[in-house]
Amino acid sequence: MTSISAPPAYTSPAPRRRGAARVVALVLGSLLLLPGIALVAAGGLLLWAHGVHRSDGFVFSPEDRLSTSTHALFSDRIDLRTGADWLPVSTSIGDARVQVTADDRGAVFVGVARADDVNAYLHGVSRTHVDALGFDSPAGTDDQFPGGAPSGPPADQDFWIARSSGTGTQQVAWPAGDGDWVFVVMNADGSAGVDVDGRIGAEFPALGTVAWTVLIVGAGITVVGVLLVRPRRQGF
Incomplete structure (x- = not known):
């Protein structure tokens, strides 16, 4: 009696949705990195001016x-x-x-x-x-x-x-x-x-606060951008 083997199980291709999501993440991450790094640099420059480039206050x-x-x-x-009433x-x-x-x-x-x-x-x-x-x-x-x-x-x-x-x-x-x-x-x-x-x-009395705010916001945006563009490990 001749035995008939069952055909191999059909394996569906990887969904395209995952690839599309990765492309979107890369684009968003790249768009966030540029302003994030710029804000970090600006915050550092303001902190330098606040702490070093002062004379008599x-x-x-x-x-x-x-x-x-x-x-x-x-x-x-x-x-x-x-130009803003809330900022005298x-x-x-x-x-x-x-x-x-x-x-x-x-x-x-x-x-x-x-x-x-x-x-x-x-x-x-x-x-x-x-x-x-x-x-x-x-x-x-x-x-x-x-x-x-x-x-x-x-x-x-x-x-x-x-x-x-x-x-x-x-x-x-x-x-x-x-x-x-x-x-x-x-x-x-x-x-x-x-x-x-x-x-x-x-005098710029609020310069230190502004500098730290810009630096922290820039660092946060940069971290998010890095996480989005970072290669993801593939599971087995």
Whole structure:
């Protein structure tokens, strides 16, 4: 009698769903890794600035050499509006500070005032625009406006919200309230030819909290991304 063997059991192919899920995990993991690593780097940089790059409680920009043959140096408008009612400027930034160091030739003046007041005082005065103090290498001072001497020494004006004059290093600090501010650097007597080293800074009282928050969030996103792209061990 001839025996008939049963056909081998049918083995179904591996479901495509598992492969598709793996592709989705790889794509999501790759998309998460880039912002995660960027946030970790940003958090580390903020922590470095908070712990190392402080002077007298302020985080300062790098120092720039500012020199002009005109009567005054004036900054960009410093707009300190946060754009969010729940985050007051005074809480996020604290006080702002401008510091200049003059050479040995004479006394220097540095003052901060509202942009409209500065524009009125320097109207018709030879002056030089300071572009991106501390954030350009070096700060640009090529934008000059022709004119004559000011109507009087800067220290005699009453519109400054903060001012300082004298030889050597001079600095002014002011509460970082909403508004457009401009800082001005001149020789104390209003004469032409200003030559100083300058930098700008702020207290940033919440910088440490922000830095740790950014670092932790970035680390969490990075870990999730790594877990998604990590090869999975196959079972037997």
